[in-house]
Amino acid sequence: xxxxxxxxxxxxxxxxxxxxxxEFICYINRIDSEHEAQNxxxxxxxxxxxxRHICYAYLLxxxxxxxxxxxxxxxxxxxxxxxxxFLFLML
Numbered sequence: 124x125x126x127x128x129x130x131x132x133x134x135x136x137x138x139x140x141x142x143x144x145x146e147f148i149c150y151i152n153r154i155d156s157e158h159e160a161q162n163x164x165x166x167x168x169x170x171x172x173x174x175r176h177i178c179y180a181y182l183l184x185x186x187x188x189x190x191x192x193x194x195x196x197x198x199x200x201x202x203x204x205x206x207x208x209f210l211f212l213m214l
Contacts, residue, residue: 154181157189 138149180192
């Protein structure tokens with residue numbers, strides 16, 4: 124059964140904040156496929172090639188059939204959904 128109502132990203136965005144001399148950058152981007160997601164992640168990795176940690180999370184499908192996340196070895200939040208909720212709160 125397909126969801127009739129769902130949340131999505133209205134527009135792409137970026138948020139930056141410096142905390143104790145560390146810069147945190149949040150990107151939020153609409154994607155339609157895993158290929159698009161991986162391309163976006165690769166673009167961010169190239170753009171910030173000196174970053175110590177690049178974390179990501181994404182959901183695809185009307186029923187969130189595809190869920191992927193990586194904390195790059197650093198525990199930030201317990202689930203991809205929690206991380207995505209945090210991104211929505213930041214923007």
